[in-house]
Amino acid sequence: MTLPNLITIGRLFLVPLVVAMILEGRWQAAFVVFVVAGVSDAVDGILARRFGMASELGAYLDPIADKALIVSIYITLAFVGAVPAWLVVLVVSRDLMIVAAVMLAWFIDKPLVMAPFAVxxxxxxxxxxxxxxxxxxxxxxxxxxxxxxxxQLVVALLTLGSMTAYLALWLRHMAA
Structure with a gap:
């Protein structure tokens, strides 16, 4: 168990806390907890790369923690009317598409390792x-x-760009 993995696990524990704070209207506390969670995403990656603490567990945990945080926050913010539903559908659809593509590739015995793109x-x-x-x-x-x-526009465009990049990778992999 490395320090970056512990930080990632800590981020997972912050997700229900920040969701509860948003639902209770405790905006300042939710902001602080969310910023801590967001910064922890950068910190765990920097520590893992710079100090040679990358691990297979971390390679799985980090994207799970990212998806849990982002999807939960966007759904909760839509629930309280802070973000439009169309943007939440786009953000969640991207993550569901990626998970479904990996699972389908694995299911038909063409496992696919997805490394993150710059976009x-x-x-x-x-x-x-x-x-x-x-x-x-x-x-x-x-x-x-x-x-x-x-x-909203930047998030929508980058989400569509990321979705397109992963879909193209998956299609090339499946055609090979």
Whole structure:
């Protein structure tokens, strides 16, 4: 059990906490916990790479923790009316498509290892930053101006780009 893996597991434990805080309208606390969870995603990766602490367990845990955090936050934010449903459908559909593609490839005995693309890493960062923005706006009562609309567009475009990249990889793999 490496330090990056412990950080990732800690992020998993933060997911239900931040969801509960959002549902209770505890916006400042939700913002802080979410930012800690988001920063932990970067920290565990940096530690794993820089100090040679990468592990097979971490390779599985990290994307699970990312998906749990992002999907849970976006669904919860839609539930309280902070994010449009169409964006949540897009974000969740991307993750479901990736999981379904990997499972189908495994099921038909053509296992596929998916390493993250640059657009997917950017997508994850954009999704986390946008969720933090939405929480921060509610937590601190700031007027975001057009930032929310621009954030929605950036998240939507990066999610579509990531979805397209993974679909193309999967199609090439299945055709091979």
């Amino acid at each position: 997917s890493k950017l997508n994850t960062v954009a999704q986390i930053v946008f969720a933090a923005l939405l929480l921060g706006v509610r937590a601190f009562g700031v007027d975001p101006g057009l930032t929310v609309e621009v954030g």
